[in-house]
Amino acid sequence: MAEKNTNTNAEAPKKANFIHAQIDADLAAGKNDKRVHTRFPPEPNGYLHIGHAKSICLNFGLAQKYGGKTNLRFDDTNPSKEETEYVESIMEDVRWLGFDWEDRLFYASDNFPKLHAFAVKLIEEGKAYVDDQNAETISEQKGTPQKPGTESPFRNRSVQTNLDLFERMTMGEFNEGEKVLRAKIDMASPNMHMRDPIIYRIMKAEHHRTGNSWCVYPMYDFAHGQCDYWEGITHSICTLEFEVHRPLYDWFITQLMDSDYRPRQIEFSRLNLTYTVMSKRKLLELVKDNHVRGWDDPRMPTISGLRRRGYTPESIRNFSDKIGVTKVDGMTDVSLLEFSVRDHLNKIAQRVMGVLDPLKVVITNYPEDKEEILSAVNNPEDESMGRRDVPFSREVYIEQSDFMEDPPRKFFRLGPDREVRLRYGYLIKCNEVIKDENGKIVELHCTYDPESKGGKSSDGRKVKGVVHWLSAKHAVKSEVRLYDRLFTDEEPDAHKDVDFKEFMNPDSLKVLDNCYLEPFVKTAKALDHFQFERTGYFNLDPDSTPELPVFNRTVPLRDSWAKAQKK
C-alpha cells in the first residue's frame, strides 16, 4: 500500500539558511574544535517581542541542530536603562518559548573586572588613551562617512599619563562627560566605528547588579565580543545594523586571543511585521503613555502580550521556522503569524459554544420545565479529548448575526419561516419575530422538531445552516475582549513626517460585556485555550474572577461568509 506522506511541521526538518551554510563551512575547516556555541544576548531594558523570538529560535535552534550549546546573556553595560524587572520577564519569556540555557546564565556585568583589566592592557600597549574633550568636540572630530576625522590632541599622551587618568576615572575623581577612554585605531578609516571608538565612559548611576561599585562602564563594542570570547561562543549572531561593527568586533578579539579559538559575528535581518512597531523604544512609549494597558497588553507584539492574547509557544516557534533567516530587509505579513496560531490551536483547542451578541429564542413547543443533556465533541481534530454534556431547555440564546429578517441570497442561517440546526441539538424553525417599540428585534419564537435530535430529521430533510446556542438558564455570563490590529497602517513607523502614534487604531480593543458561554468554562484556568465554535480562538484572561470570566479573542476563525459579504 502506498503510504501518504503526512509529515507535520513539527517533524519537518528545518529549512537550511545561509547561517547553516557558514557553520557547515566552519565545521568542515575544523574551526574552534568543531564546536557550535551560540548566545542570546538581550539588554534588560524592556520586554522581549516577536522579533526577539526569531533570534531566540535561531540561536537555540542552531545549538540543537549541531549538538552545541546556547547561553543566555544579559548585555547590561548601561545602568541607566536597565532594570531587574526586565531581567525577570526576559527569563520567563525565553523559558515559556520552550528553551533552556541550563547553567549558562551570564551577565556582561560579571565581566566588568576583566573588561577593565583588558582596557588597562590596551593602554599599556599604547592602543588606548584618555580623551579630555567633551562629546560634542569628539563628535566633530569624527568627521563624516565621507570625510576622514581628525586626531584628538590627547591622542598621544604617555602610557603613564593614560594609566593614571584611567585609574582616577575609575575611582570616581571626575564627573560624567569629563573624560572617556578611547581605543587608538584609525581616525581616517572609512568605517566610522574604527575612528578611535569610545570604550569606557564615566557613569555615576546605580547598576541593577553591581550597585555603585563602578563609576566607569564599558561600551557595547568593548564588551560584546569579549564576553563572547570568554564564554567560548563560536557564532555570535546579531542583526544587520551591527554589520559595520564587525571590523571593530574583530579588532578587539585580535587583541584578546591567545589561541586558535575565535568567535565570529554573523548578521541576519530583523523581523518586521505589518501593522505593528517593533522597537523597544516605541513599545516603551506605548506603555508609558498608556496607549496600551502594559507590556503584556494582548495587542502588543511582545512575547508576554502574545502569551496573554492566547498564542502558544509552538505557534511562535513554527512561525519563526516559516519566515526563515536571510539578510533581506523585508516586511512580513502578520497573516503568516495568524496562520501559525490558528494551525496550532485548531489541533489543541477545546471547543465551546459562546454567544457574543445574544438574541433570545423561545422554543414554543418545548415543555416549560423540561431540560435535556446533549453531547458535544470537545475537539473534532482529536478524539482523545472526548465529549462533554451541554444542557438544553426551552429558552436559548443565539447570535444576533445568525438571524436576518430579510436574508440575502446564500444566507443559510435563520430567518422567518426558515429552519436551522442548533449545533448538537434540534432543528428549529422561526415562526414569529418579536420587536420592541423601536422596531428592534428582541426575541424569536420558534418550534423544534422533536425527531431531529442527533443529526436526523423526521422526513430526511437537511438544512444548510447550523448555529451555536446556549440554554438561557444555564449559560454563564462573561466579558469578551475583541482585539484588532494596533495600527491602521501597514508600516506605522515608516512615515518620515508623521509620528507612528497617529496611526493607532481607535478600535483595536472592543469589550463585549453581555456574552454567554457553556457552564463548564467556570473550571477553566487562566490562559486556557478555547475555540468558540464558528467564531474564533479565545483564552481566559488573568483578569477573570469567579463571578465574571474574561476572555481574549486570540484570532478569529477564517470566515468565508464574511469575506463574501464584503464584496
Place this chain on the structure above:
RNA sequence: UGACCCAUGGUGUAAUUGGCAACACGUCUGAUUUUGGUUCAGAAGAGUCCAGGUUCGAGCCCUGGUGGGUCAACCA
C-alpha cells in the same frame, strides 16, 4: 562624497559542484462537513531589478549600472 550590505509571484522563503524557478501564507474554484472552521482536489500569479559578458546552458559566475538599507549615541 565614502565604506559595508541587500535585490526571486502580493508577502515570507527555496533552488547540490551553473541544468525544466519550488514551497508556505494570501487570493480564487470545487468537493466533503451538524463549525460558512478543518480536511481534500484544483487554479491564477514571478521568468529571478536593468544592461552587457563567460558558457552548450546563468536566479547562481564576471563587469557596469539602478533601486533600497546601515553607519557620523559618552545607546544596545
